[in-house]
Amino acid sequence: MMLIRPVQHKDLADILVLAGKTGIGMTSLPKDEKHLAARIERAIATWEGHLERGEQGYLFVLEDSEQQKVVGVSAIEVAVGLSEPWYNFRVGTLVHASKALNVYKPVPTLYLSNDHTGYSELCTLFLDQDYRHNKNGQLLSKVRFLFIATFRQYFARKVIAEMRGVSDENGLSPFWEGVGRHFFGMDFAQADFLTGTGQKSFIAELMPKHPLYVDFLTPEARAVIGTVHPQTAPARAVLESEGLHYQGYVDIFDAGPTLEADIDDIRAVKQSRRLKVVIGESASDAPCYLVANENYVNYRALLVHGGVTEGSLTLDRHSAEALGVAAGDTVRAITLFQQEHAS
Incomplete structure (x- = not known):
């Protein structure tokens, strides 16, 4: 794992x-x-x-x-x-211009920032x-x-x-x-x-x-x-x-x-969800989720193919143990890729 x-x-x-x-x-x-x-x-x-x-x-x-x-x-x-x-460096522009000579020249620059x-x-x-x-x-x-x-x-x-x-x-x-x-x-x-x-x-x-x-x-x-x-x-x-x-x-x-x-x-900040843990087996074709516990000091995260239903995430027992969570605990999760959607 x-x-x-x-x-x-x-x-x-x-x-x-x-x-x-x-x-x-x-x-x-x-x-x-x-x-x-x-x-x-x-x-x-x-x-x-x-x-x-x-x-x-x-x-x-x-x-x-x-x-x-x-x-x-x-x-x-x-x-x-x-x-x-x-x-x-901030990539910027200086403009060198002269109306008398009809010159207008933007010049790219680098500014220490x-x-x-x-x-x-x-x-x-x-x-x-x-x-x-x-x-x-x-x-x-x-x-x-x-x-x-x-x-x-x-x-x-x-x-x-x-x-x-x-x-x-x-x-x-x-x-x-x-x-x-x-x-x-x-x-x-x-x-x-x-x-x-x-x-x-x-x-x-x-x-x-x-x-x-x-x-x-x-x-x-x-x-x-x-x-x-x-x-x-x-x-x-x-x-x-x-x-x-x-x-x-x-x-x-x-x-x-x-x-x-x-x-x-x-x-992840806008779309991740807090979900209740359910222990069980999920289908291998379920969306791939990035899942983490909410324990600041003993933080753990991994990838799972999880089934999300009605505010719950199904984890197999091995994944739950690795995350340090049990049934009924809360985890934070988001689909690994933008295009994936939970059912």
Whole structure:
């Protein structure tokens, strides 16, 4: 069974293995044992209520219960930019005009921005290559929306997700080569590692404070602004299907797009339902549901083919035990895909 649960201290070794498989460009999951241990500790402290809002962050794991192995992770930051500045580029336009010369020319620009300060963030989504089947990726990504729907009071008005931008297998980023290298004097991989391990002060110290004219960049750098890494395209599609969209903000290192939405407009927040548990057998052709208990500290979620009738959801005994619920308890559920409908 594939089960979502909060991260635990014992998961460090498995998560370190996963971090070694991400490649360059995923700043939130660096292969650094000390940093990952601190990330796990911070998530546990968040669930225990020990941290200020700007430090809070949830980390979920996808566990193969038969193998007793963590095979994926996903996370939510409660409010970015409150403890240290949150940077991105806003893609804008300057107009150069002269009536005398009959010239009117819009010029695309990049502005250094802190506009997303205080927003919640979806981040750190990674699934082992061997498990990218049977809707595991959908489960790992979308469970965050169901958690937000259940515990809405802990999150901001808006949510963002920074998508990994274009880089090759050697860690070469066209945007970094066209922009970042001129200001930072280091390789993309080094800058990526520094930010992933929390060493971000150099961004404020070295980033240009004035708008950058996109037309002055190399064709290769211009071409990747707002473009995702090929391996990230499925993750972007999942988020867009749930209501997030690109609004003209990109990462300052690789120019990957930032998706955003009002949390209350997200499908799982609007459409998920609280249902009473009935123990039994449901038809295998029933709609696929993402189902979670409502236990904040011992949160559990999984996928089931469930039958929904008159405010109840039928779960088999094995699924109910995994969720930690019994007949008559309440769970929150939503169809995994928008087009599916309960009978």
